[in-house]
Amino acid sequence: MPHRLLRFGLSRKHPEPRMFTRHDSLKTGYDVVIIGAGGHGLAAAYYLARDHGIRNVAVLDKGYLGGGNTGRNTTIIRSNYLTPEGVKFYDESVRLWQDLAVDFDLNLFYSARGHYTLAHTDSAMRTMRWRAEVNKHYGVRSECVDAAFVKRGIPSIDMTCGGHAPILGALFHEPGAIARHDAVAWGYGRGADQRGVEIHQQTEVTGIRVQGGRVAGVDTTRGPIATSKVLCAVAGFTPRILDMVDLHTPIYVHPLQAMVSEPVKPWLDPIIVSGSLHVYVSQTARGELVMGASLDPYELHATRPTLDFVEGLASHMLDMFPFLSEVKVNRQWAGLADMTPDFSPIMGVTPVEGFFLDAGWGTWGFKATPVCGKTMSHTVATGRNHPLIEGFTFDRFARYQLTGEKGAASVGH
């Protein structure tokens, strides 16, 4: 055994650099407390420290880093949305993704594959044209393509989808990409940690103190913290945090399930989405097929996956790719999706001064990780909503000004 390894093994203090610093205790106060050490929370911490010089920040998580929806999504990155607000926002995110690996000095396995949203009906084709036109207007590379184009791009697909859902065409979005989701959380976490942000895992927030309409502090399982700014980035746990500050939102929580196959030889280059068949699928660098479907049909705050889901999704996969019938499913899991009625997030300032929300990320949050970090750090630092999130504000429901993105959701939920 090499001497260095032996010394490392016997040492009480690990001398090797770790990904993050472990902090034994909480400080009595921080400038900003971020609840949720997922991609969004850590990205906000990273940009607060890097771009706004706010380094006295604690990121708290009741579980472990990246253990929520950051580690449970199907890693698809795209900006082919439907509303101008959505397209501009997600396009900025795709732009930020491009040099993120260099920023972090960490391989994110960012892989631009091209993204097909299949249309099986005339009405779906109409939505694809609508999305393509809005996208092109804002400089996003999306186009409506015919069936022959789809067949050239995905030679192995059954164009009739088992005879009951023939493919008429698709929305083709060239910049569509996948990335290694855990690395995104680790990259932002390490970058924030290096700039002085404290990450506290296994630290649950049990209450938020509000005095005179302003945030005064946070109570945790490891003691109280004084702070005047709290950013809530907890996805499916958002309603429980909102109860602590007595705020009401339209957010409702349904589980979203996904599954992954055994690794097979690379055969699927692009990302395929079919709204009618409730499928989205891509093949990872390891060869596994990562597959997702629509939301579970009713409210539930548990992440136990079901056999119904695997049966339904597998049968739709076989409609498109019948030759996969011998391929085995390796894993399945669920995450808690914080849904909104217009399929857009709820972001920015709230009626409680110092309480900022990055929520309502339902089934569409992973791709937005960088831009959420950017815009929320700006919002927390200045106390005013970033211009890119003005379509997603907390008060839009009271004004009946929704930002309807349901038509751009990957599958008809």
Next chain:
Amino acid sequence: MKILVCPLNGPRPVSEFAYGGEVRRSPDPDTCTDAEWSSYVFNRSGSPGVKYEWWCHIASGFWFIALRDTARDIVVETFPAEAARRGLPPERAP
């Protein structure tokens, strides 16, 4: 396969049912404020809890009410829809 007990058809697989959301009471539209009305239209009780919910047995088109723990997915009891008119008993844990 989860089983839900329909008050009309007895125990049936949950895939035969559609979820209709929480049982909610509308404020009087003539007297309530704009804020109360928009809150009624959009806001939901998003936290887990024991809630009264609308469910429909799709095959028979029968709507009824279930008292369900949304944290653990345990149905405590189901009632015919008329129970809502008579007034539901207070929510209680399973």
